[in-house]
Amino acid sequence: LRDKAPAIRREAATSLGKLQYAAASAPILQSLRSPTDRTEEHALIFALIEINEPTQLFDALQSPTAAVQRGALWALDQMEKKTLTVNQVAPLLASESPQVREAAMRVFLRHTEWTGNVGQLLEQWLQGESPGDADNNLIAGFVTAFAGTDSVARVVGQHLTMDSPQTAVRLLESLGNADRIPLHESWSEPLNAWLHSDDTQVLATTLRAVASIQTDHFDKLLVGLVANATKSAAIRLAAVEAIMRHSPRPNAITFEFLIRLLAEDASPQERTTSARILSNASLTSEQLRKLTDNLPFAGPLELQLLIQPYRRDVDKATSVAFLDALVDARSFSALAESDVSDVIKRYSQELLPRGNQLLEKLRQLNEEKRAQLDDLIPAIRSGVPARGKAVFFAEKNKCSTCHRVGDQGGQIGPDLTAIGRIRNERDLLESIVFPSASLAREFEPYTVLFNDGRLMSGIVVHETDDVLHIQQAEGKPQVIARADIESVVPTTISIMPQGLDKPISKQDLADLVAYLRSLNQ
Template identity: 25%
Template sequence: MRFAAKTLLFIFISSSALAQLPPEEAVKKLQSPAGAVVELFAAEPLLTNPAAIDVDTQGRVWVAEIQHYRGQAKMPPADKIKVLQDTDGDGRADRATVFAEGLFCPMSVCVAGPKVYVATSPDLWVFEDNDGDLRADGPPKKLLTGFGGHNHDHGAHSLVLGPDHKWWMAHGDGGFDVTGADGSHIKYQWGAMLRGELDGTRLETVAVNFRNPYELCVNSFGEVICSDNDNDGNQSARICWIMAGGDYGWFGHPPAKVPPGTPFGEHWHFRGHVPGFVPATLVTGFGSPCGICCYEGAAFPKLRGAALHCDAGPREVRAYRHTPSGAGMTATSELLITSQGDDYFRPDDICVAPDGTLFIADWYDGGVGGHAYNNPHQGRIYRLKPSVALEPPLAKPGPYTTASAALAALASPNLATQFLAREHLLATPAETVPALQSLVATAQPELAARALWLLDRIGGDARQAVVQQLSSKAPRDRELAVRILARHGEQYMPLILERLGDESPGVQREALLAIGQSPTDAGRQALLRYARGYRDGDRYLTEAMHIAARSNKAELFDVVSRPESTSLERFDLLQALDSDRAATMLAAELERASAPERVPAIVNRLSWIDSPQAGRAVWSVARNPQFGAEVRATTLKLVSRNLAGAWKPLRDDAGFDGDLRAVLVEPTLCGAAIELIAEHAITSQGDALIDLLADSSLKAADRQAAAVALARIRPAEAERKLAALAASPDDMTRHLTLDTLIRMQAWLPLADLFAAADEAMRRQIVGQMAHESAGAIALYKWIDSGKLSGALSEVAIAAAIKHPDTNVRVLYDRFVPEDRKPKRLGSDVSAAAILELAGDARRGREVFLRSAAAQCNKCHAIGGAGGAIGPDLTTIGKKYERAALLETILQPSKAIAPEYVPYLIETSAGQIHLGFVAQRDDREVVLKDAENRIMRIPVDQIESIEAQTKSLMPELVLQEVTAQDAADLLAYLTSLKGP
């Protein structure tokens, strides 16, 4: 087998380190909010590459240090857990103690008294330090195993302690299959939110279908928030507010094609607009979202209740505030910290200290993502504190031996301190229950909530305080009471079901989620009664009902589908419950739709239903002239998106070809119809496409599209029929005919045309052939064989030596005199030499857009313009500094983002395909190749599928440009910071 390499500027994820700042200078570049200051707490050599941090009750910072990351991981393992201390009180760490070493890429560190939890996929370890010397007492205990993502960021991530005295974990889409110490079992293919007891029992999957959440945070009310990363370059990173039992829509990949009219971000990437999947509360766009914490301290009153989040991609720390909206939440974002002038600042975790100040870990590297890095010897910890004097912490460091001390510690904003408080309070219930009950009645909301979790865990009569909160005047307290009591299965279900009649949509939501967690016949009946009064239009309530339905979906569908005049919003729930039945109803609704403005909304809902009936209903709109041209054109694109999948039976329907031909000749629909024909290789439309190509009354764009489609689908007899058009007196017909024959590589008809043509026609044939790579190679053979000589061979040579395809330029190089050859970088590219040159962003833009040597925009888009093969580069300047970006170009295979790993597929017929897996299920593999073509390969025809270690981007991509071109290109790319 031989594969022709194409020279494409295909930028992947890697990094380099040539422009770091000393710690004392780096901290000066950080910008913080008014009323706060950022100070340097620790830096190399005390630590390197902090991947996760925790802050203990003494205010010491524990660091999971990954110095040997991914591709550089050592065997035996050599990473460490360190403890950083400020022993002299000057605000700067002066001691680093190695707590444990010999770890393999630890992604978390969680301090729970004398026990320290560390996740290193596939294992969750527990270390102990019973003598308090900050050194592990001995080898760790393997608490759990079976977490996916070994040596991969898509596995077990940071552990945090919840107010329920459990551990919580965000897990990436490496999947997991874990059995607890008590036999409890959790398993899922993609990412999820997990929790369990500290002894490894009672494991639970809380919510599923995330891509790569780095961390979650749990506030005192048990509300969970996480960030979730997107595929590289898609600007779809999201913030999720977690509904227990919710499905968050990832499935290992985004849809293969973006549907027209769909908002790009989360709604496309994670199917957030599709009923049955819980939408994000916020789409943060470009980024590498990392650590997150809930802030409930007093040092920053304006941040109280917010989720604080590190995003290492754009080098930002943000605050997200969630506010109730119906049964769900809305969120806003506020920038807290960023760096102006230090492109190595990469915040990746944030934790609250006992005094309410914040510690922020900085990975400190020229880039993030793709499992690459090049700066293993640096890392920083910063501290954000108020600009005014701090009040000392109310609680002394634990552990605690009295109820009064523990109760004071329970009010701490620091999770490790709260844990030690709970340990004592749970161990002495007789002494502490009255005090906890008093807190519920008198304390501020967060502290009262923490007391309720403890009273529930103590159980017995103590739990009555939680039950009493079901009648609280505050909706949030009632939500919390339902959330807590739902953990006990059927025991409190009668009381919970009463809350379905609560005036608060949020309380109703929690009652519905409780039904989903513990299905009972009483719950089923209550759900059906509730559904009769179901209010349309609240998406989170819809998702809560879907979660509650579980095994009762058919019954719930029957109730919700009445009366017959169903509002479109109600179809959200119907689609989530039973998409096939919903399609039937929507099709009927479409037929009787009296208001034209309802049609697009109905069609949009149908487009996300995987059934032929839905497809036929949508196709009926596309082919019906009574609907507007804009609606029909959009509908055609929706048909095209699904025609290779669940809607494929449409192609076998009687009348489909005739209807498509009728649509094809409508001027306003011609372009969309041609796209559909080309995408799905509908060769029966070949003659119609030839007619369009030759129709001088049509728009030039439609004629050109018909030519491209013909070349792509290669219908039978097309070469012969096109050759007859080559002598057309119409210039455009003649040009398009030749262009199509060249793209089809119909060399025999072209040779015959050339032999019979006059000089002008021959010149046109040569010129058009030289424009295409395959045509230029054919001309080379004609020159070698003597078919082409004289002035016309010089025309071919002149065009070929400037050709965008490196293979063509190299092939023709022997025809170029040495003194006329440009001085290019060649195979010996010096990064240092390029970086020494000053770049011009304006000229670099020309290199990106128009350089025949680089061909950047063939694979990459900026601001929506360009190719869609590689990552979007609209914000690439935020992600990498100059040297790191150059390394991604020179060494594209050093680190390939998971979604851009090439796969080699061999079929049973002996065909070989190379590209990215855009989608994969038990029916087919959808592959996108380096020409951006989508190929759908049935699974039963695949002999082998193998991931490749080499990027599709050639490593010598810059060999055909000059050093100054490369410097200018870097200047342009690093200037791209987004809108």
């Protein structure tokens, strides 16, 4: 199962399944952390089904790795021993992973004995005395999946009142994980009350719930929160997101607030979140010109996001302001060539020479970087994995924000738990310096063109007949209605921006690569 050749690993999994070797369940589950393709994943899951031993798979449903959770769930549902219960599946309906949520929903809907009366089932769980963490997860998963149905929505409305705050907050958290649900008539009054809460945590939870609901009913209240300087930046950003889920053009108050957060004195997280929101916004020409004032000072991740609104047709004055800003941008070298060419290819013949000069400058910078790769290889081999682990998990370097190792880190990018098994030093170094040079399977980026001319780039992490879930470099996946989309096309630009290696010293870079190379379990 740990052989370097995918074909041998697949055959090993197949053989262990045919042997029904129960002790193989643990290493098979471990291999599910990082299968190289769907064929290998299928072989591993089918082996678990044939082994037909559910005990270890129940524990795997709690795994921090989405691929392990999903594989265990499919195997438990398909194996001969039918031991899977509604209480085990329902919590997975609220998983952070869209793939796990989809698998849980498919399993749930296969069991007609579970779906008979979902509202009555939720009421029964809510009436339980002193529910523990397991029960809370079960309720959260159920509400997340079925909040759009009338029977569940009515039960939610009955329990959203301030008379039972603990239950109400649990339900608000669940609504915040739902996707584009309609506003039920019984929710308006209690949500309005919770939006006036003085408790920052409760207010943040309520804002996430409102952002998941398709309505402009609360916009006046939300704009008031954005304008309220006594509220934290996090609360005001959450209010902005709730508004712009259904209204992508920011008003003057919202735009000025987002621009202020791009300043140096804002926290890195605030700057990045503001940049992401602006990247998805439908900005006026005046707003675009004002935004160019901030491009010279943006970091690598923010700059990649902030140039996105300029990829649509803009007037000459805005185009000139954009070119002037990029000339002085401190993170200019972090941009991919196609990032810039996607903007300037829309320019008039008069401005194309200036745009092409910028592109040529970027090509030269990238060639210099590529030449430096060979010089860095000897230094990389002197790296110390233990120090590299500290570099990986350091907040300032952003590695663990998107990538997971074992049970630590984010899940935006590929799981790196066994990356050393399939990548050598040069591959790893190149993927850090030039992240678009090689894109991991199932993490290929796409560009979405909206009917109103906006563009959004990211990974399609989940899709249904009605919506796409697009994961950008920061934040939760954006849920987009297919009715709002003109086209979806593949792109070659990774959502991981170039330039994240710039603040890292050569020694830290060597240690980081050494750490990644050591991950071969």
